[in-house]
Structures are given as C-alpha cells and as structure tokens.
Amino acid sequence: MKILGKITILLCGSLLLFFTSDFPDFGDANSPASLHLSPYFIEHTLEDTAVPNVVTSVLADYRGYDTMFETTVILTAGLACFLLLRIPKRAVKNRYYLHEPTGVTLRFEGDKYPQESDVFKRIDSSWVPYDIIINFTCRLLIHFIQIFALYVVAHGHHSPGGGFQGGVVLGASVILFAISGNLRAAIKRFGEKTAALFSATGVFIYAGTAALCMVLGENFIDYAALAPILGSDRIMARSHGIFIVEIGVAVAVMAVMIWIYYNLSSAGKQDEGL
C-alpha cells in the first residue's frame, strides 16, 4: 500500500513538473493572468471605490461575496470545534490546589473543592511554576498588540492590512494572555459565550450589511445603496461599506480564533490547559 502511494506521488510529481514548462515565466508581465482581468482592478479601484489598496477593494467589493463566505468558513470551523470537542465542566475529575501559606499541593476529587478561598490557589494538573517575568512582559505587550491590531483593521484601505489580519492579531493578544497566565484567567475576562456570540455577530455584520443593500433596492453587497444612510456619494459609500464589513470580519476572526483556542487547548473542558 505504501509503495503504491510512493509510486503515485512520484508519477504525480513528475507530471506536474513536466507541465510547468508551459507556464509563463516568473515575473512575466504579459501573461494572460496579468492581462485579462487584473488591469481593470488596478486602474479602476480609485474611481469605483475610492480605495487605493487594490487587494482590499477586490476582497471586500468586487469579490466581496467570496469574502463573506470566507468569514463564514472561519465561523464554521469555530462551530465545528465546539460541536466536536466541548464537554461539560463537571466531567473534570481531579482538581489541584496549591495551599499558598505552606506551599503544599492538594488534589481534590469529585465535587469537594474550595470554591472561593484566599489560601487555596487552583493550579493545572501538569503545572508549570508561575513565572512573573513572562507574565509581566506579556501583560505589557498585550496593549500594544491590540492597538496595532486596531490600526491594521482601520488602515486596510491605505496600507497592507484589513479585517482578517487585524482580527488574527487581536485574537493572538488574548491567546497570549491565556498562555502567559492560565486559561481560566483568560476565560474569566473573555468568556466562551462572549466568543461564540461575537463570532456570530461579526459574520452577521458582514452578511447583514450585504442584505441591507438588497433591502435598500440594490443588488446584494452593493454598498452604493448605503449612500443615503451614510450621507455620502455612491463611491464613498462603497469605501465606507468596505470599512464596515472589515470591522465585522475582524470581530468574527478574533472571536473564532479565541474560541478554537479555548476548545483545543483544554480538550473541550475549558477548565485547564496551556
């Protein structure tokens, strides 16, 4: 079976290599790919949408329908991880507590464990000693990461960036918090329900804006329909519409990244984990 697999791969690979000889050269400006559609996008992006970043305007306007489903793909992954992995907390059998005055670690089985206590501190079963340097550094960094993320989201019209990139950076900041401290502290600040609701809301901002354009009498996702609401001309309305959906994308991507991390790192218990 394995030999068969190797032979298939070898055949497939040599076939693919053989066919590369007909490709246009790397960097060839006269290949069909660069001549048929793409000049339109580059030359008309400013007059159509007033967005200088062509990738953003193609992503969220010309091919905005793709991007709406792309955001939905992310949500689907979040929902899938939740559906597959999540198990209720009471399935946790053992809990470990550190008795801080003495430094003794105790294991509690079943339901009997100190709920709110000044002397007992919950620790993970595979416990790594708490490191104040890492924790402090990360807490310092997180603010700057988040501000940068907001910049990336907001400046997607004029520089590389946009909702996906900014959303991932935002999500990473919360994940960094969870890694540097522990999962429970992160869940306390950004709960699972919040993550789930945010991820649905983010995609809803996108799809809702798109559907609103339809209700206002234009085609689906045609942001020009928003002009009367936004109080601008039809071209600027496209630019603003792109910005609105980018925010939706950022919210969705951030929340789903965090949600997937919570479920994967704790094997669905959302109690302890890396």
Add this chain to the structure above:
Amino acid sequence: MIFFDRASNLLSDLPAIVVTVPLLAALIASGAGWINRKAPFIIAIASLFVSFISSILLLLQVTSTGVVIEYRMAGWAAPIGIVYIIDHLTALVLVLISSVSLINLIASKRRIDDQFRNKEGAFYSLYVLFTAGLIGMTTTGDAFNLYVLLEIASLSGYALIGLGSNRAPLATLNYLFLGTIGATFYLLGVGYLYIATGSLNMADIASIIPKMMNSSMILFAFIICLTGLLVKLAIFPVHGWLPGAYSESATVAASLVAPLTTKVTIYIMIRLCLSVFTPQYTFQHLETTDVMVWLSVITIVFGAISALSQKDYKKMLSYIIIAEVGYMVGGFFLGNKMGISGAILHIVNDAAMTLALFMVAGIFLWKTGEDSRESLKGMFGKMPFTMAGFTLAGLSVVGVPPTCGFFSKWYLILGGISAGQYGFVAALIFSSLVNAVLFFRIFEIAHFEPFKEQHPHNDHCDEQHQAKSHNEIIKEAPLDMLIPFIAVSLLLVLLGLYSGAIVNNIIHFVIPKGII
C-alpha cells in the same frame, strides 16, 4: 404602488435570497442557541422553508420563460465580479437540495434534541450552513467562489458526521484528508485555468477555451479538476473514506450528508464539463468517454460486490451509494443525449432514494437501538406504514417500475446501448440484480421471521441510549418521523410517474446542442 415595486424587486433578488436567508439564519441560530434552546430549530426550519419556496419560484420562472437568470453580486458584471447563474439544471438541483434538507430536518428534530443536548445551536447552525454551502455551489457562476462554498459544505459536513459511534472521528478524519486533497486539487485546477485564461468566471473561461484547445495547461486543468472532484465523489480506487464516514456517523447527519454531497459533486462535475470546459472539449477533443465509463464500470461492480458482503445496514447503503455514483459518472461520460439525461435524472432520483433509505435507518435505530439486519425481524407486523415506505424505497433502488429508479436506469441503459458501451450496460444490470438480492433478503427477514422480543445490547453504538427500553412493545414510529418518510416514499413513485415531464421540460434544455 411602492409595495408592488418592492415585490417585483424581491422576485429579482430571488437568486440571492435562496442562499443568503439560510446563511443569515445560521448566524442567528448559532447566537440564539446560547439564549434559548428551542429557538435554533424554529429559525432553521423557517429559513429552509424560505429557501425551498424561493427555489421552487426560481424553477417556475426558468421553465416558464426559458431564460437563464443572472444575478450580479455587488452589482459588478460578469468577469469582474461574481455572478449567480440559474438555468434549468441549477433550478432543478436547488429544489432538490432545499427539499431534502427541509424534509430531513422535520423528521429528525426529536433525535437531534436527544443526541446533541446543549449543543443544539451549533448543530442547527452547521446543518443550515451545510445546506447554504451546497445551494451556493449549485448557483455560482464563478470557479473560485465554488471552491469557497465547497469548503463551507465540506467543513460543516465533517463537523456534522464527526459525532456518532466511537469510530466516527477516525472515519471523519480520513474523510477530511481525502476531502482536502480533492478540494485542493480543484483549487489547483482553477489556478491552471487562471494562469492560462486570466479569468475566473465560468462563462468567460468557456468563451476563451475554444481558442486554445491544444494548450497543455487547459488539458492539465481539466485532468486535475476532474481528479479532485472524483476524489470527492468516492469513485474507485479513492472510495475509502465514504463507507466509514457515512455509516459511523449519527443517522440524522448521515441522512442529510449522504443524499446530497455526492449528488451535488456530480452536478459540479457536469457543470464544469459542460459550461467551463465546453462539451466539444470534453467529449470530442479529449475523448474521455472510454476511460471514464470503464472507471465507473469498475466502481459499480466494486460497490455492488462490497454491498453484498455487509452485515450492517448503513454500511450496505454506503456501498450502494458508491455504485450509484458509478451510474451517474458513467452515464454522463457516455456523452450522448440519453446518457446525460439519465445521469441528471438519476441525481434527483438517487437523492430521494438515499434520503428515504437513511430515514428508514433512523426510524429503525430509534426503535430498536441497533443497526444490523437481524434486528428487523418481524417488523412488517409491528410498523406496517414504515415498512410499506421502506418497500417502495427498496424497489426503487432495485429499479422496479413505476418507481423512479426504473426510469433513470432505463435512460442510462438506452444511452449505454446507443454509445456501444455494453460493459456499462452489463454493470448496471448486475448492480440492479445485486440490489434485488440485498433488499429482498431484508424484506424476507422483516416479513417472515418472527419478531424478537429481547434485543441484545449493542455496545459500539452511541445512539443506543435513545432506544426505548427493550421491553417496551415496538410499534409505529412517531408521526413527526413517519409523515415526512411516507411523503418521501410517495415522492419516489411520483418522480417515477412524472419522469417524462421532468426530462422534457427541464433536462431537455440542459443538454448542449452538439450532443445527439
């Protein structure tokens, strides 16, 4: 006056409504699940109903006017933006997808609430997203947009069938690997098309391809797109993922995924061959007929023989699905009018038959808590209506007139004879005989052997807990499961009786002019 404006406007927005209403509903359902546990079901069913009604309206619109509907997403015209194209075939498949999804949801509410407690929001949301993904795949006129929607349908499909028996995750992971290989090959093929033509729009590519028939990039794009889709179709020898994935999963999910995934993928294959690569390229320039028909013959024979050796009912169905995939792929690549008509008609019929057979599997499982054929002993006496429907579905798979299975097989056989592919005809008849053996064996067990009071425990099945206590007398299934099932089995007969009308009014317009 304004109202009428709005109404006519709504009618022109139907192609967008048919897919975006389920999408929005899935988003609302996934949020609402955290607040109210009953809400997701209502939202899901309402959205699927809207989708069903609008797809029927689209079908009526297309058949009455005969004009292909085009809808421009974001208002951009064809090669620049993404357009939705609805022709006869699309509208037919749309009605199929939305009705299968709707009927199955009604029939399986009870079991979903039982098996996915506290996760209803996520389940219903994924269920509707799966449907929306398939609907989008069907309607889109853009080769890359198809990939995105394919991934939505696949990912939600993995999640839906990933829960079931304790073998389900492993089977699903295998499915995910092969599904990803298939989808990525398709994406690679789209890349080759883009590098050769510079376009992503299907109609635009189709207008460019005749000028570059001999280009090796187009040839390779064709090969690799087709390979990707064949992996997703579970054709022999890449069928390995299908039986495990469909038989180990929860029946509510299997009865949605099994009837739709392979059929929609076949639709995509037909769409690619006819409206992207053009029929001249597919059938005349490349002469694909021989290779593909023999591949499908092997698939049919393999599926039939494997089905014969299965003890587990759902596993047997999975192998029958593989054989049926062979029917449709082979029928399409016969490349004549009868063959293509038969393949398209069989998409509809096979989806209905598979739905009926998986629904009946769900009812048996709900009642007896186990999956093997032996558990069906004496069922005719206990649940006469269910068994009557089951008999209809079984006869339809075998191909007994006047059920629908007969008519599509008839077209396929006629197509095979006129193309001179006697191997294909023989494989079809062989597989029908095997199906007859399989189903009459079940009928015999269910009819003549006495009912067994004590059902043994089945320890590898997660769904066993939902079976009623074993001492309880087994009788007819609850009405909310029975009525949709009876409706589907009557539909099998109706589809059979009206198959002439379907072929003349819908499928006739799909077949391109050059094909006799």
Add this chain to the structure above:
Amino acid sequence: MEQMLSFIAAKANYWTYVILLMVGLYAMIVKNNLVKKIVGMVIFQTAIILFYVSMGYKQGGTIPIVMHDEAHHGATSAAIKAIDYINPLPHVLMLTAIVVGVATLGVALSLAMKIYQEYGSLEEDEINEKLRNI
C-alpha cells in the same frame, strides 16, 4: 550558462511548489502518525498558496496599492498603469485559501484530539490494532 540561469529563475517557483505539494501529499499518504498527516495537509495547502502568489508577480511591479494624490479622490484612471503594480487577484484568492486552511486545520486537530481521547494513541497502526480487538 546565462540562459540556463534565467530558465531556472523563470521556473524555480513553480518547481518549488510542485516539490512542496508532493512533500505534503507524501506525508498525508505514507505517514503513520495522524498529527504528521495533518502537518502534511498544511504543507499541501501552503504549496498552492506559493503557486498562486508566484503567478501574480510582475517584474518590476510594486505592491498593489495605488499611489495617488490624497487631494482628489476618484482621479482619472489614465495616470495609473497596471504594469507598475503586481496582480492583486491571486493575493485576494490566497487570503481566502489561507483562511480555509486555518479552518480545516482547526477541525482536523479537534478530530485528532477526539481520536486521542477515544483510543489513547495517534499512531494509525495502534488504533487499528485496538479496533480489531474490540
């Protein structure tokens, strides 16, 4: 010599993508460990990204952000030449493919975790051994 070098430079990216694609496929088909298979899947998808991004490159082109005068929006298109900017479309498509890749990875990892909970192993032969014994 120079001809050969320019030939290699013209095709190197495409060769690399094929090699990466095959490395990924090899891991997915031949490897025994499920996580290694998942890593193979990621490499497989990344190869496609390299392929698409390579075909969008133009010699001498800059990133596809149009230089413009902030003062007048909607300036005439005559001033903007498509040849100066690399092709934006593959980049847009690959943003989608990256997202799809991440989503698939997430689902695959959660399935692998589910399998580990069930069988206590991620090696395929050990799992098959356990399945036979049931």
